[in-house]
Amino acid sequence: MNSLKKDPLISVIVPIYKVERYLNACVDSIVNQTYSNLEIILVDDGSPDRCPEICDEYARHDNRIKVIHQENGGLSAARNSGIDVARGEFLTFIDSDDFVAKNYVELLYDGTLKFDADISIASFCTFTKEDELEIQSNELPFVEITRDECFRRYGSLNAELSMPFISACNKLYKKDFFALIRFPIGKLYEDAFTTYKLLDKAKKIVFTPSKLYFYRINPQSILGQPFNKKHFEMVEAFRSGFEFFNQKGDYEAASMFIPPLLMRSIYCWWGAKTILKDKKTATKILNDYRNNCRNLKYRKQITLLWYIIFKLISLCPWLYIWYRKFSPTYFGDRR
Secondary structure, three states, rough: OOHHHHHOOOEEEEEEOOHHHHHHHHHHHHHOOOOOOOOEEEEEEEEOHHHHHHHHHHHOOOEEEEEEEOOOHHHHHHHHHHHHHOOOOEEOOOOOOEEOOHHHHHHHHHHHHHHHHOEEEEEEEEEEOOHHHHOOOOOOOEEHHHHHHHHHOOOOOOHHHHHHHHHOOOOOEEEHHHHHOOOOOOOHHHHHHHHHHHHHHOOEEEEEEEEEEEOOOOOOHHHOOOOOOOOOHHHHHHHHHHHHHHHHHHHHHHOHHHHHHHHHHHHHHHHHHHOOOOHHHHHHHHHHHHHOOOOOOOOOOHHHHHHHHHHHHHHOOOHHHHHHOOOOOOOOOOO
């Protein structure tokens, strides 16, 4: 690592709401980073527990920490508040129920430095209980990701491939990327509405398979809750990406959004039909699914098996209802 004078200021934005039991682990992992020239922005989003006091206590002991107290506006509003005051040349987002490896910032910055990259991305390690988590120090090399490969992974139906690219966390961005981009207020699936726009701006993106970001599987998150109307945002998010690239005439990138759009659409059709008993909405979603399915081509980013499955469900959607009855629950209710 270069001397401190040569190291740019990096802003770390942490939105905080009702995470009292996890907050210390998160903030401790940030203040103890091997890269020290940090601006740590803790955004208390009107948390009703002891989180505001915990944030203020950290700020009293570390002059790198800035605390914002605001009325509850949701994750997007908290991240946006952090962006608005960030002074760093680069910035990164860390959710307050997660934590990061001690060399998280250093390695992400080194990745941008060595490749002259605009965005560097680390891999995830998901967990439910910290005492079952084995943290291994690994520094696997960064590789440059082509634009096509980036969006191929973004649209992958394999969560291990797609999650590191869709999430707003686990990345280091050039701060000026946020000159015109903010997270959508009120959306629970805010990452999928936003990250593709940031990736699209980048001239060069690098990725390391090193698991530097530890993502807590939270049953209170949208993916852990029984099906409700908020889950429709999943469809809206991937449709927004498809339309974004279509309008730019970038049909190659747009096509990468079709498989995840279909996956979320049929899930939401099932939820509207069997959970919400909303026949009108279910019919609309199914019609949209069938229209989008016509755009699906057998491509390198989707296997022949998935291609056949999507086409079969388009013809016989009841097959998906049957599948939900017997499959392991990934998210929402199994009914």
